[in-house]
Amino acid sequence: MSSIGKITKKIDNPHLSFYELEAIHRDGSASPYYMASRTRDPAALKAVDHNQKPDGVVIYGVYGENRDKLVLIRQFRYPIGGYIYEFPAGLVEPGEPPMDAAVREMYEETGLHFTPKEGDSCSRPFYTTPGMTDESCATAFGYCDGIPTSRHQEDSEDIQVVLADREECRRILKEENVAIMCAYMLMHFIASTGDPLDFLD
Numbered sequence: 001m002s003s004i005g006k007i008t009k010k011i012d013n014p015h016l017s018f019y020e021l022e023a024i025h026r027d028g029s030a031s032p033y034y035m036a037s038r039t040r041d042p043a044a045l046k047a048v049d050h051n052q053k054p055d056g057v058v059i060y061g062v063y064g065e066n067r068d069k070l071v072l073i074r075q076f077r078y079p080i081g082g083y084i085y086e087f088p089a090g091l092v093e094p095g096e097p098p099m100d101a102a103v104r105e106m107y108e109e110t111g112l113h114f115t116p117k118e119g120d121s122c123s124r125p126f127y128t129t130p131g132m133t134d135e136s137c138a139t140a141f142g143y144c145d146g147i148p149t150s151r152h153q154e155d156s157e158d159i160q161v162v163l164a165d166r167e168e169c170r171r172i173l174k175e176e177n178v179a180i181m182c183a184y185m186l187m188h189f190i191a192s193t194g195d196p197l198d199f200l201d
Contacts, residue, residue: 002026007042010034015091019045036133038091046134054125054138057101058089060185060197061114061144067195069163071144072172072182073109076158084177085162087185089137098123102140110161111149116142117197128181141197166190 005022017040023033037045038055046052061071074083090105092098099116106114125136148161164172169186172178178186189196 004047005030007045007048009040009042012040014040021047036135038133038135046136052125052136054092054098055135056089056091056137057098057105058087058137058139058181059102059106059114060087060139060141061106061112062142062196063112063144063163067143067197069165070169070186070189070196071106071110071112072162072164074160074162074176080177082177083158084179085172086179086182092138098125098138099140102138102142106144108152108154109157109159110144111152112144112146112161114140114142114144116140117200119200141200143197 003024005024007022008020009017010020011018016036016038019035019037019042021033021035022030024030039045043049044051059071063069063071071088072085073088074085076082077084088106088109090101090109092101096104102116103114106112123138123140125138128135128137148163150159150161153159162168166189169190173183173186173190188199192199
């Protein structure tokens with residue numbers, strides 16, 4: 001069985017640190033393995049303490065009286081040098097319940113009010129890109145209302161709010177850069193009928 005030996009922090013940043021792990025392979029050989037993490041404490045890496053608490057939250061917000069639109073954002077992302085379609089998302093503050101973070105982040109990024117769906121059993125955290133990071137995110141499912149605005153965004157954010165019906169979601173999947181988690185959920189939305197959140201019941 002593979003395992004982890006020594007852990008060395010290489011770079012310490014406020015929101016993302018870089019580590020070198022001693023990767024011990026199943027045949028007993030070892031090699032360096034590099035990863036990023038939201039935590040600044042090596043003892044709090046998920047590879048060490050196996051804590052499943054979410055670093056962030058991704059928000060699947062249904063909009064409109066007919067519940068026929070999804071709330072998306074089109075955001076400039078520096079690693080790809082361009083815009084990409086995503087769901088609103090953000091980091092969970094220390095001690096903050098993930099659903100509270102979802103309400104806060106939705107308002108900050110879009111100006112919309114988010115009401116989590118009661119009885120949601122699918123919001124436990126899942127890993128985002130385990131080949132590069134131990135980051136995990138909870139998903140908040142619910143309903144949005146209000147008028148979209150960018151006035152609550154941080155000055156460093158370049159975000160456009162998009163209220164996409166099924167036809168627009170099809171176009172986005174065919175023509176635009178889309179985050180993979182968002183792409184899968186857009187496919188689910190397109191295939192759904194009635195309330196897109198009925199699958200949670």
